[in-house]
Amino acid sequence: MDCVFCRRHDTRRMVGKIVGLGLVPSLCCVGFLLIQAPPSPPMPQTNQAQSLCYAFMRNGDVLVKCNGETEHVTNGGNVRDFAVAQNASGLALARDRGTEWIRKGVGVVSFDLEIVFLKSGLRDRVSPTSVLGQFIPSCGTALLRSHSSMRDLIGETALELKPYGDFRCSSDRKIILGTTVADHGVLMGGLPPDRRIARLKGRGREVKYDVSPGGRYIAYFDYGKLCVEQFGSASTCVADVEAFDRISVSDSGEVFFTSHTNGTCYYRDTWHVSKKPLPGYSQADECHAVFSWRLGEKAPVMLEFLGRNPQWLTPEAASALHAWRPPREDPKNDNNTR
Numbered sequence: 361m362d363c364v365f366c367r368r369h370d371t372r373r374m375v376g377k378i379v380g381l382g383l384v385p386s387l388c389c390v391g392f393l394l395i396q397a398p399p400s401p402p403m404p405q406t407n408q409a410q411s412l413c414y415a416f417m418r419n420g421d422v423l424v425k426c427n428g429e430t431e432h433v434t435n436g437g438n439v440r441d442f443a444v445a446q447n448a449s450g451l452a453l454a455r456d457r458g459t460e461w462i463r464k465g466v467g468v469v470s471f472d473l474e475i476v477f478l479k480s481g482l483r484d485r486v487s488p489t490s491v492l493g494q495f496i497p498s499c500g501t502a503l504l505r506s507h508s509s510m511r512d513l514i515g516e517t518a519l520e521l522k523p524y525g526d527f528r529c530s531s532d533r534k535i536i537l538g539t540t541v542a543d544h545g546v547l548m549g550g551l552p553p554d555r556r557i558a559r560l561k562g563r564g565r566e567v568k569y570d571v572s573p574g575g576r577y578i579a580y581f582d583y584g585k586l587c588v589e590q591f592g593s594a595s596t597c598v599a600d601v602e603a604f605d606r607i608s609v610s611d612s613g614e615v616f617f618t619s620h621t622n623g624t625c626y627y628r629d630t631w632h633v634s635k636k637p638l639p640g641y642s643q644a645d646e647c648h649a650v651f652s653w654r655l656g657e658k659a660p661v662m663l664e665f666l667g668r669n670p671q672w673l674t675p676e677a678a679s680a681l682h683a684w685r686p687p688r689e690d691p692k693n694d695n696n697t698r
Contacts, residue, residue: 412425412426412610412614412652412663412672413425413426413427413672413673413674413675413678414608414616414650414663414670414671414672414673415433415442415444415670415671415673415681416616416650416663416664416667416668416669416670416671417439417442417631417667417668417669418664418666418667418668419437419631419632419633419666420436420437420438420439420440420456420631420632421433421434421435421436421437421439422434422439422442422453423667424673424678424681424682425663425664426673426678426682431682431685432685433451433681433684433685434453434686436455437632438455438456438457439453439454439455439456439631440454440455440456440471440492440631441453441454441492441494441495441669442454442495442669442671443495443496443497443502443503443513443671444497444502444671444673444677444681445478445497445500445501445502445514445677446497446500446531446573446673446674446676446677447500447501447531447674447676447677448478448479448674448676448677448679448680449477449478449479449480449500449501449514450475450476450477450478450479450501450502450513450514451475451476451478451502451681451684452473452474452475452476452495452502452504452513452514453472453473453474453475453476454471454472454473454474454492454495455471455472455474456469456471457469457470457471457472457488458470469490470488470489470490471488471489471490471492472486472487472488472489473486473487473488473489473492473513474486475502475513475514476684477514478680478681478683478684479680491506492506493505493506493507494506494606495513496510496528496606497608497671498527498528498529498570498571499512499519499527499528499529499530499531499533500530500531500532500533500573501513501514501515501519502514503519505526508525508526508541510526510527521533521536521538521551523540523541523542523552523553524536524538524539524540524541524548524551524553525538525539525540525541525544526538526539526544527539528569528570528571529571529575530571530572530573530574530575531573531574531575532575534575535549535571535575535578535591536549536550536551536571537549537557537569537570537571537578537580538553538569539560539567540553544560545559545560546558546559546560547559547560547567547569547580547582549578549591555592557578557580557595558580558582558587558595560580560582560583561582561583567580567581567582568580568581568582568603568606568607568617569581569607570606570607570608570609570615571591571609572609572610572611572613572672573611573674574611575591576590576591576611576613577589577590577591577609577610577611577612577613578591578609579607579609579615580607581601581603581607581617584599584600584601584602585597585598585599585600585601586598586601586603586607586615586617586653588609588613588615588653588654588655590613590655596655598653598660601617601619601660602619602620603617603618603619604618604619605617605618605668605669605670606669606670606671608670608671608672609672610672611672611674612654613654613655614652614653614654614672615652615653615654616650616651616652616663616670616671616672617650617651617652617653617660617670618648618649618650618651618667618668618669618670619648619649619651619660620646620647620648621646621647621648621649621662621665622646622647623646623647624644624645624646624647625644625645625646625647625648625666626638626641626642626643626644627641627642627643627644627645628640628641628642628643633647633648633666635647635666647665647666648666648667648668649662649663649664649665649666649667650662650663650664650667650668650670651663652670
C-alpha cells in the first residue's frame with residue numbers, strides 16, 4: 361500500500377478541471393475544483409453518495425458503507441490491506457503482527473495473511489508471512505500482486521494472462537486491461553492486447569487502473585489525471601488530481617480514490633491518523649479522505665474523511681460481508697471523531 365504522507369507525494373492541494381478526451385482535437389476546460397476538508401465535521405454527502413455501497417480502511421480497520429449506513433467489518437486496528445471478491449466468494453486481509461527482531465538488531469515486520477471464505481463454508485485460512493505484496497480486488501476474486509506475479513488468493517492458484525505482467529479484468533475475465541512485460545509504459549486492453557488505452561508517464565505504483573466487475577467501465581490514474589470511460593468509448597478525465605492507494609470503478613461508472621485534503625492531521629504511522637494531537641501521533645501532515653467521481657460530474661465528492669484504500673462493492677459482496685461480520689476483536693478508538 362502506498363505511503364500517505366503528503367511530503368512524500370510533494371503535493372499540497374488538489375485542483376481539478378474536467379476535460380474530454382475524444383476524437384475532437386481541441387480540449388476545453390469546463391470547470392475548476394478545489395477539494396479541501398472542512399475543519400469539522402466533514403462535508404456532507406450527496407444523495408448519490410448515500411446510495412453507494414463501498415468498503416474502505418480507517419485507522420487499521422475495514423468498514424463498509426451501504427445506503428448511508430456504516431459498519432465495521434474488523435475492529436482490531438491491525439489491518440494493513442484488504443480485498444473483497446466481487447462475487448462474494450471471499451475476503452482477503454493482511455493483519456500486522458508487529459516487528460519481529462532477528463540477528464544483529466534487524467527488524468522485520470510480519471503479517472498474517474487471512475482468507476475468509478464467505479460462501480463456500482470452507483474454514484478460514486491464516487498463514488504468517490514477512491513478504492507482502494498488493495491486494496487487488498479484480499477478475500472475480502482477490503488477487504495478490506507480488507513482484508511481477510499475480511495469485512488468486514481465494515482460488516489458491518497463480519493467475520496468468522500473458523503477455524500481461526500486470527492486469528485487471530471483469531469478473532468473467534472477458535474484459536482485460538493491463539501492461540505487458542515488454543512495455544510497462546502503455547496501458548492496453550484485450551487478450552491478446554489489441555487496443556491501446558493510454559501512454560503512461562508513471563511507473564509502478566504511480567500508475568493505477570481498474571475494470572468494473574461487469575466490464576462496462578474502465579478507469580485509470582496517471583501523473584495527475586484521473587480518467588474513466590465506457591469500455592471502447594472515448595475517455596473523460598479530471599486533471600490536476602492527486603490519487604494514492606488503489607482506485608476502484610463501479611458498474612455504473614463511479615471512480616473511488618484516496619487523496620489528501622487541506623488541514624493538518626497527526627499520524628502514528630501510515631494507517632493510524634487523528635485530527636487532534638494524541639500520544640504517539642507525532643507526525644503532522646495533511647489529512648486524507650476517500651473521494652468519488654463519475655462521468656457527468658463537475659467535481660469529485662468527498663465520501664470518507666480520514667478513509668483510504670476504497671473498493672466499490674457489488675450488492676452480493678456487501679451482503680456477504682454484512683452476514684460474516686465476526687465478534688468485536690479488540691476495539692480501537694476511531695480518531696475520525698476526535
